[in-house]
Amino acid sequence: xxxxxxxxxxxxxxxxxxxxxxxxxxxxxxxxxxxxxxxxxxxxxxxxxxxxxxxxxxxxxxxxxxxxxxxxxxxxxxxxxxxxxxxxxxxxxxxxxxxxxxxxxxxxxxxxxxxxxxxxxxxxxxxxxxxxxxxxxxxxxxxxxxxxxxxxxxxxxxxxxxxxxxxxxxxxxxxxxxxxxxxxxxxxxxxxxxxxxxxxxxxxxxxxxxxxxxxxxxxxxxxxxxxxxxxxxxxxxxxxxxxxxxxxxxxxxxxxxxxxxxxxxxxxxxxxxxxxxxxxxxxxxxxxxxxxxxxxxxxxxxxxxxxxxxxxxxxxxxxxxxxxxxxxxxxxxxxxxxxxxxxxxxxxxxxxxxxxxxxxxxxxxxxxxxxxxx
Numbered sequence: 021x022x023x024x025x026x027x028x029x030x031x032x033x034x035x036x037x038x039x040x041x042x043x044x045x046x047x048x049x050x051x052x053x054x055x056x057x058x059x060x061x062x063x064x065x066x067x068x069x070x071x072x073x074x075x076x077x078x079x080x081x082x083x084x085x086x087x088x089x090x091x092x093x094x095x096x097x098x099x100x101x102x103x104x105x106x107x108x109x110x111x112x113x114x115x116x117x118x119x120x121x122x123x124x125x126x127x128x129x130x131x132x133x134x135x136x137x138x139x140x141x142x143x144x145x146x147x148x149x150x151x152x153x154x155x156x157x158x159x160x161x162x163x164x165x166x167x168x169x170x171x172x173x174x175x176x177x178x179x180x181x182x183x184x185x186x187x188x189x190x191x192x193x194x195x196x197x198x199x200x201x202x203x204x205x206x207x208x209x210x211x212x213x214x215x216x217x218x219x220x221x222x223x224x225x226x227x228x229x230x231x232x233x234x235x236x237x238x239x240x241x242x243x244x245x246x247x248x249x250x251x252x253x254x255x256x257x258x259x260x261x262x263x264x265x266x267x268x269x270x271x272x273x274x275x276x277x278x279x280x281x282x283x284x285x286x287x288x289x290x291x292x293x294x295x296x297x298x299x300x301x302x303x304x305x306x307x308x309x310x311x312x313x314x315x316x317x318x319x320x321x322x323x324x325x326x327x328x329x330x331x332x333x334x335x336x337x338x339x340x341x342x343x344x345x346x347x348x349x350x351x352x353x354x355x356x357x358x359x360x361x362x363x364x365x366x367x368x369x370x371x372x373x374x375x376x377x378x379x380x381x382x383x384x385x386x387x388x389x390x391x392x393x394x
Contacts, residue, residue, distance in 0.1 A: 023059040024385050027076070027123050028052065030132040031088065031112065033064040038277045040259070041089060042067075044205055044304045045132060049073060051206065051374035052130075057382060061126065063119045065089045076123060081115045088112065113139040128385055134158055134179075137171050146176040146388035148381065150203070153298070153323055156189055165193055172197040176388045180381075183302035185322035201384060205304060206374030207367060208278075211311035216287050216360065223252040223290045223351050226314075228276065228305045231260040237295035237319055240267055242340045246347055254293070257285065281308070291315040291334070291350055291360075294324070295343070302326065307371060310334075310363035315356060317346045333363035 028049060032042030046067065053060045053070040061074045065085040069075055077085060117139030120129070129147045131137050134155045137147060159165050177198035179190050184202045191200050218224075229235045235258075247254045248269040256266070257276040266272050276285065292309040296319060306316055306327055316334030318324035328334040335346030350356050371377075 023057050024382075024389065025059045025061070025125050025127045026052065026130050026385065027061045027063065027120070027126040027128075028130045028132070029116065029119070029136045030062075030064040031085070031136065032132075033067045033085075033089070035065070035067050035086075035089065037068060038279075039067070040275045040277060043278060047206065047208060047374045048132075048377065051378035052381065054375065055378050055382060058378075058385075061123060063116065063123075076119060078115075081119065084111065084115060117141065128388060130381070130385075134164075134168060138164075138167055140171050142174070144175050146178075147172070148178045148180060148384055148388065151179060151181040151186060151190065153183070153186070153302075156186065159193060169194065169197055176391055178384050178388055180384070183323060183326050185326050203380050203384070204302065204371045204377070205307070206377035207307055207311045207371055209373055210278075210282055211286075211308045212364065212368065214282060214286050214312040216289070216313055218288065218290060218353065218356065220351070220353055221251065224288050225252065225254050225291060225293050225317075225347070226285055226289045226309075227254065227256045227258075227293045228281065228285075228309075229256075229258045229294060229296065231256075231258055231264045232262045232298070233264075234298040235296050236264070237297040238340070239293065239295045240270070242295065242337075242343045243293075244269070246344060252347075252351070255285065255289075257281075278308075281305075282312070286312040286314060289314055290356060291317055293317045293347075295319045295337070296324075297321070307367055311367045311371075313360035313364045315350050315359035315363060317343065317350070329362070329366065333359055333366055 030045045032045060034042050034046050049062055050070050052058050053073040061076050062069060063076050066082050116136060121141050126145065129145060131147060131149045134149060134151060135158060137149050172194065179194055179198045179200050180203040181187060181190060182205050187200050187202055227239060243254055246252060253271055255271045255273060257273050259275045286309065292306065292314050302323060310316060310333060316328045318328050318334065318336055320336040320338045325336055328336055330336045337343040337346055350359060
């Protein structure tokens with residue numbers, strides 16, 4: 021059986037192996053390219069590609085995509101409301117439309133994020149679109165939903181959120197023109213192999229996040245009594261995307277590479293903390309932490325509740341008191357070890373590896389192509 025010619029499009033991609041941006045897209049591309057039934061072409065910012073994937077942007081498109089990544093990505097540019105922010109989507113969608121029309125041998129489009137579907141040509145070719153939590157905010161912009169629905173008519177479409185909680189929202193918006201099928205992303209096997217060595221007398225807690233008001237949530241307010249002047253430590257890792265005043269008791273380290281997390285931070289951490297109020301999908305860093313055997317303390321929101329089993333793999337917190345109680349409970353070595361083991365087991369069974377993810381996508385490719393012109 022001949023391989024399926026797939027064009028994978030993404031607006032985010034790591035520039036090198038130390039870049040934290042869009043790492044999950046690189047893992048997805050690597051896994052799809054490894055599959056013998058897939059012939060993969062990639063339209064994305066420049067970065068390390070597997071040998072058997074074909075990079076298709078023109079030099080001008082490559083430069084534009086590289087500049088977009090340097091500016092923080094399309095979503096960040098639009099949120100910033102800086103001069104030219106409203107024109108940024110047009111500067112992206114026009115060359116993307118040209119790329120779709122240029123790649124005439126493509127049998128199926130695999131698009132990452134809903135906005136990349138907007139410039140699809142009327143060629144009837146089937147489409148698989150992955151969806152993250154931030155995509156749902158895009159649907160509130162004027163004309164976006166009707167424009168997407170227009171693109172989806174007269175072709176087979178699978179919309180694949182990476183978390184189940186998004187399915188009802190997407191069903192209401194597109195259920196009559198597309199098949200909505202949640203597909204969890206995979207986990208690199210390196211995370212499953214991490215062994216933790218905790219220091220009970222000086223607990224280390226991690227927050228790995230982009231520094232914005234919504235992503236941090238009440239982290240500093242709730243944490244201050246627990247960390248200021250105490251033996252426990254809060255280490256904050258991630259890019260500062262909004263100017264944020266950091267308390268003196270917070271240990272801030274800037275962005276961390278996956279290798280740094282795997283070799284230095286995760287092995288000694290008592291757990292991962294996220295009190296985000298942002299529109300999350302299924303935060304990849306939480307899955308990786310769970311695969312490494314870390315318990316999770318998280319704000320009680322749908323994206324977190326779909327991952328964290330309360331009082332089994334971590335704790336979901338609605339207030340400062342619940343947050344405090346969870347942290348104190350998880351500093352008991354036996355409880356911490358039990359929660360961490362349960363977290364790793366759940367991720368292994370529910371998510372698996374990136375190769376498992378590629379198999380899930382391939383099954384949908386075959387379904388879309390089999391019924392593409394029914």
